[in-house]
Amino acid sequence: MSFSGKVKPTGLRRRPLSIFITMALMPPMPVAAQEMASTQLNQIVVEGDWLGTPDKKAVKTYTGARNVVDSEQLHERGALNLEDALRQVPGVQVLDETGTGILPNIGVRGLNPLRSERVQLLVDGYPVAIGPYTNVGVSLFPVTLPSLEAVDVVRGGAAVHYGPNNVGGVLNLITKPIPNTFEQTLRERLLIAEGSGHVLTDTYYRAGGFVTDNLGLQFQANLQKGNGFRDHSDTEVQNYILDVDYFADDINEFKAQLQYYDVTADLPGALSPAAYEDNRNRSQRPYDSYDADMWRANLTWIHTPDDSLEFQWRNFAHRADRTFFFGQDLTSGGNWANPEAAASHVADSPRTFHVYGTEPRVTKQLGNHTLMLGGRYVREEVEFDVNRLTLADGSYNDTVRDWDFTTNAYAAYISDTISLLDERLTLTPGIRYEAVRTDYRDENSGALSDNHASEWLPGLTVGLQATDEVFLFANAQRSLVPVQTAQVIREGSVANETAWNYELGARWQPYSNLEATATVFRIDYQDQIQYNKAQNRYENLGETRQQGLELEGRWSPMTGLELGLGYTFLDSEQLSGDNIGKELPNAPRHQASADAVYRTGLWSASATALYAGNSFSDAANTVNEDGMGSVGELPSYTLVNTRLGRDFPLDNGMILNVGVGVNNLLDDEAYFRGVDVSPVGRVPMPGRTYVLEGQLNF
Structure with a gap:
């Protein structure tokens, strides 16, 4: 275990308590690494956190499968968006429906990637889901790629400290930190789709630094405007972030962030197989669109009264309003979502969320034990409406649905990291308790119902520095996903989901320029829920199992050249139900990646490649596609991205970086099945796209 940190501004004393805790909680490092760390301690201010520093050094001794996608990988590998940048991580599957990143579909280890609802998404450690307990699907994603510094992808070992909905692990998105001295960044980016010629502009500005010895301020603005790669894809995004970091004295620090995010977009939706073959860039969903905005705020107090105790109190709140508009055929008697059907009505489904959460956490050092004790309370208030416009006469019905949900969730957890064998072995037993109550009221009929979930979620992680070159880890943890709002409102048999996660792995670094990781994993899922697109209902698949192997290696055979394989x-x-013995949907058996980066002088060049094998799109594992494209085997695909960049030093220490890239170089025509308000048909992933960008740091 490690801790996050940053360089403290001049004039403030470093906090020896936090350094002491950091050394106690970190699994042991090789001697050389320890010597390097000891020379840097006087530069670091640390913050008690289980995941700790989101960098590749922390990964080496973390007691679970973990990757950090750093700033260079996010911004200098030709990725279209965050989803694209995550493709190289073992075990991660991405289905990109827009090319703009506004509605991500990220899955881990065979868990359904649609709307990223099977993984815990955090921003700077705070939950980003529109409803952290009852609406974990990311139907509003207030994140844009330029504002990110790194992404911490933790697939195992974090369930006790971060919950719920972490069966697939935790993705912590780290925004750009406040620099010690005043800095500015201006970036302009153009995405040009080859097939349609559409252009999306992406403008980013950042200014920040410590204005006094103890007060840091930062402002970020990101504006995106233009079209995605398909017809009917006009998109406009605004993202503004204000950060404050204040050191009241040597033992008290306050960090705050305020964000406003707004997006309006036309959604091209799914295509019938015939329409896809004719022109995959067209749209058959002229009435589908999306409008959303969110205010987010968080405040953290970090209190370090002495050398053996650290207290954090994290608070967060958001107000969100998101609406999907979608065409429906309600007169012909056919499937309303059939891409070939002409719409008779246009529905809109506004949801308004008010969410507040508070989470105190204490870390205490007692000999070779480091105790972490925390709690959480989250309240969600959700207004869920459905309205409908009749195209024939223009009449508008605003009482189709008027539902209210109120959720109160309580959690508590405790863990004890025990250091043994001269700190070469760490054992961390822990347990989390979750209690969730959701009350539902139909304002039209007056009907009332509620749902309760309470679970004890134990866990154990083990880390062993077997030699200076080999680190071994193992963990077992239990996770919970409460019944979701979208499941309550549709017919079908659903229940709260629980799962056991197991990992066994090793990291090997025989030389400074060569390293490898191998992880064996298994997920035993109880009551897993899947959406049946054809019948517009949720189904309880019962017991399911995902198991497998993840391999990763990196080698730098010469100065400036780095190679990677995964x-x-x-x-x-599926272990029960009608489809026992069959595979899970959207779960390719094989996935492989490769990348190469070369730097010389002021130039840099990179190439990445991903292969994903074929998979099924439904629980029944239907092979042959039907006429609507609602079921059928999904073909394998290969995606290749390339980028060439150069730095241009300017006067007064300014640096201009100019880059050109090609995304999906081979123009692979990958697709997946419908999602959300367009659940039937083929959804094309972006074809060949050209990237032109320039960034000025000054």
Whole structure:
């Protein structure tokens, strides 16, 4: 275990308590690494946190499968968006429906990637889901790629400290930190889709630094405007972030962030197979669109009264309003979502969320034990309406649905990191308790119902520095996903979901320029829920199992050249129900990646490649596609991205970086099945796209 940190501004004393806790909680490092760390301690201010520093050094001794996608990988590998940048991580699957990043579909280890609802998404450690307990699907994603410094992808070992909805792990998105001295960044980016010629502009500005010895301020603005790669994809995004970091004295620090995010977009939706073959860039959903905004705020107090105790109190709140508009055929008697059907009505489904959460956490050092004790309270208030416009006469019905949900969620957790064998071995037993109550009221009929969930979620992580070159880890943890709002409102048999996660792995670094990681994993899922697109209902698949192997290696054979390989083998199976013995949907058995980066002088060049094997799109594992494209096997695909960049030093220490890239170089025509308000048909992933960008740091 490690801790996050940053360089403290001149004039403030470093906090020896936090350094002491950091050394106690970190699994042991090789001697050389320890010597390097000891020379840097007087530069670091640390913050008690289980995941700790989101950098590749922390990954080496973390007691679970973990990757950090750093700033260079996010911004200098030709990725279209955050989803694209995550493709190289073992075990991660991405289905990109827009090319703009506004509605991500990220899955881990065979868990359904649609709307990223099977993984815990955090921003700077705070939950980003529109409803952290009852609406974990990311139907509003207030994140844009330029504002990110790194992404911490933790697939195992974090369930006790971060919950719920972490069966697939935790993705912590780290925004750009406040620099010690005043800095500005201006970036302009153009995405040009080859097939349609559409252009999306992406403008980013950042200014920040410590204005006094103890007060840091930063402002970020990101504006995106233009079209995605398909017809009917006009998109406009605004993202503004204000950060404050205040050191009241040597033992008290206050950090705050305020964000406003707004997006309006036309959604091209899914295509019938015939329409896809004719022109995959067209749209058959002329009435589908999306409008959303969110205010987010968080405040953290970090209190370090002495050398053996650290207290954090994290608070967060958001107000969000998101609406999907979608065409429906309600007169022909056919499937309303059939891409070939002409719409008779246009529905809109506004949801308004008010969410507040508070989470105190204490870390205490007692000999070779480091105790972490925390609690959480989250309240969600959700207004869920459905309205409908009749196209024939223009009449508008604003009482189709008028539902209210109120959720109160309580959690508490405790863990004890025990250091043994001269700190070469760490054992961390822990347990989390979750209690969730959701009350539902139909304002039209007056009907009332409620749902309760309470679970004890134990966990154990083990880390062993077997030699200076080999680190071994193992963990077992239990996770919970409460019944979701979208499941309550549709017919079908659903229940709260629980799962056991297991990992066994090793990291090997025989030389400074060569390293490798191997992880064996297994997920035993109880009551897993899947959405049946054809019948517009949720189904309880019962017990499922995902198990497999993740391999990763990196080698730098010469100065300036770095090579990487990754491979994931996945074996998924439904263990009960009508489809016992069959695979899970959207779960390719094989996935492989490769990348190469070369730097010389002021130039840099990179190439990345991803292969994803074929998979099924439904629980029944239907092979042959039907006429609507609602079911059928999904073909394998290969995506290749390239980028060439150069730095241009300017006067007064300014640096201009100019880059050109090609995304999906081979123009692979990958697709997946419908999602959300367009659940039937083929959804094309972006074709060949050209990237032109320039960034000025001054």
